[in-house]
Amino acid sequence: MKPLTPSDPRVLGGIEILGRLGKGGMGVVYAGRTDDDSLVAVKTLHVGSLDQSDLRERFDREATALGMVQGPGVASLVESGQDDETPWLALEYVPGLDLATYLKRHDPLDAVTGMALGLVLADALTDIHTAGLLHRDLKPANVMLGPDGPKVVDFGLVAIGGAGGDLTHTNLRLGTPRFMAPEQFTAPTSVGTPADVYALGALLAYATSGQYSYEGATPDALGYAVANPDIEPNLSGVPAGLLLLVTALMAVKPQDRPNLADVRAQLTEQLAAAHMSPAAARGRLAERTYVPGTGITDEVPPTRRHAPVTRVETVPPTVGSGTGRRAGIAVRTAERLRKAYARPGAA
Structure with missing residues (x-):
C-alpha cells in the first residue's frame, strides 16, 4: 500500500481512505476501512473519465454485476457511490497475491x-x-x-x-x-x-x-x-x-x-x-x-486510530443490508444503463 497524495480523498461515502493500492486507466484503487472496521478495496472512476461513455459503462456494469452475483469464489460488493462527485465502488478486500x-x-x-x-x-x-x-x-x-x-x-x-x-x-x-x-x-x-x-x-x-x-x-x-x-x-x-x-x-x-x-x-x-x-x-x-505479508492487513492495525466517520448511505434505507443492499444497487445501476442505451445513437 502506498501513501495518499494531497489530492486523494480521505473519506468516500463514509469509508475512511487509508492508502493507494494501485492506479489504472479508469481511476485509482484505494484501501479503505468501513465504520465497522472492515477493510475494503475502493475503486474510483477518475473525474476526467466521466465524459467517456465506454469507461462509465464499464464502471456501471461492474457495479451491476457485483450486485447480482454471490458466491464464495467471487469478491463481493460492499457499498457503491456511483452518483457521487467521484464515483466509487467498495469491494470485499482480498489479501494476498493475484x-x-x-x-x-x-x-x-x-x-x-x-x-x-x-x-x-x-x-x-x-x-x-x-x-x-x-x-x-x-x-x-x-x-x-x-x-x-x-x-x-x-x-x-x-x-x-x-x-x-x-x-x-x-x-x-x-x-x-x-x-x-x-x-x-x-x-x-x-x-x-x-x-x-x-x-x-x-x-x-x-x-x-x-x-x-x-x-x-x-x-x-x-x-x-x-x-x-x-x-x-x-x-x-x-x-x-x-x-x-x-x-x-x-x-x-x-x-x-x-x-x-x-x-x-x-x-x-x-x-x-x-x-x-x-x-x-x-x-x-x-x-x-496464499502468501502472508502481501496485504494491507499487515500494515493496518485492527483497531481504528480515528473516531468513526459518519456513513453516507448510498442505498435507500428500505433496501436494507446484505443481499438486499446489493440488489438495490444493481437495480438502480441497471436502470441507468437501460436509459443510456435507449438514447438515439446508443450502441
Whole structure:
C-alpha cells in the first residue's frame, strides 16, 4: 500500500481512505476501512473519465454485476457511490497475491493444486452464469489468492443478459487476448458461457505449465492462431492428470467444450481419487498459494486510530443490508444503463 497524495480523498461515502493500492486507466484503487472496521478495496472512476461513455459503462456494469452475483469464489460488493462527485465502488478486500504475480514468483501449480483451482473457479463461474452474467475476462490477474481460497475479481467487461450481453457494442472485441476464446475474436456479438469455459482452460494451462498456450506478435496474430483448428495449443507442460480436461476446455468450437457441471464433476472425481474432498482441496489450495505479508492487513492495525466517520448511505434505507443492499444497487445501476442505451445513437 502506498501513501495518499494531497489530492486523494480521505473519506468516500463514509469509508475512511487509508492508502493507494494501485492506479489504472479508469481511476485509482484505494484501501479503505468501513465504520465497522472492515477493510475494503475502493475503486474510483477518475473525474476526467466521466465524459467517456465506454469507461462509465464499464464502471456501471461492474457495479451491476457485483450486485447480482454471490458466491464464495467471487469478491463481493460492499457499498457503491456511483452518483457521487467521484464515483466509487467498495469491494470485499482480498489479501494476498493475484495469480499472475504468484506465478511470476513461484513454480507452476502441481496437478492436484491445479485441479483444486479448477474446481474453485468452475464454482465461481457457475455462480456468475447463474446470475445471468458472462465474465469475459477471466485471467490470472483477475484471480486473487486469499487466505480462504481464490476469488474472481474485476467485472469491468462482464456481459449482462444473453449471448454477447445486452451491453455489448457491435463487433467490439473485449477481453485479454491470451485467454480469449476463438469466438471472441471471430464473432464477439455471439459470445456465450462457453467463452468463460475456454478461459478457464487457458488459465489452468498457464497456471500448471508456466507458459502460454498460444503465441502471437500482435492480438490479431494471436487471434488467428487461437481460432485456427489446424494450430493446436501448446500444452506440453500441463500435468497428465489435467491434460485431457484442459484440451476439451480449449476446443475451438464452443459446442465441443464441456459445460461447467461436467467440469466440476470430473474435477471432483479426480480429487476424490487423490483422497481429497472439495473442501479439503480448497483448503490445500489456499495453504499453498496464499502468501502472508502481501496485504494491507499487515500494515493496518485492527483497531481504528480515528473516531468513526459518519456513513453516507448510498442505498435507500428500505433496501436494507446484505443481499438486499446489493440488489438495490444493481437495480438502480441497471436502470441507468437501460436509459443510456435507449438514447438515439446508443450502441
